[in-house]
Amino acid sequence: MGVIIKQSAYASIINYIGVAIGAVNMIFLFPEFLSKEELGLTKAMISMAVILSPFAQVGLARSTLRYFPRFNKAAEFIR
Known part of the structure; x- marks a missing residue:
């Protein structure tokens, strides 16, 4: 069971990082560089x-x- 918990925690961290990158892109970068x-x-x-x-x-x-x-x-x- 320890392996499953470790993998799910790792997947959750990767998902949160992806959401943060997407939010930065949509909120700050896209309006700056696109009309x-x-x-x-x-x-x-x-x-x-x-x-x-x-x-x-x-x-x-x-x-x-x-x-x-x-x-x-x-x-x-x-x-």
């Missing part, structure tokens, strides 16, 4: 990606199973 239009477009693209990503994941498993043999043959051809 209002560019900042709005960036935020809109990030929001659309977050909203649409579950819909992309719905069909990903099925299409992977269906087309994997074709990709596998292409990979063998390249080798």
Whole structure:
């Protein structure tokens, strides 16, 4: 159990560092280096990606199973 607690603490620290870096970017750096239009477009693209990503994941498993043999043959051809 000690290994699991150690790994979860490490993952939590890494997540908090990532959130802090993202907050610094969004609050201080993006407004400094981007115009209002560019900042709005960036935020809109990030929001659309977050909203649409579950819909992309719905069909990903099925299409992977269906087309994997074709990709596998292409990979063998390249080798």
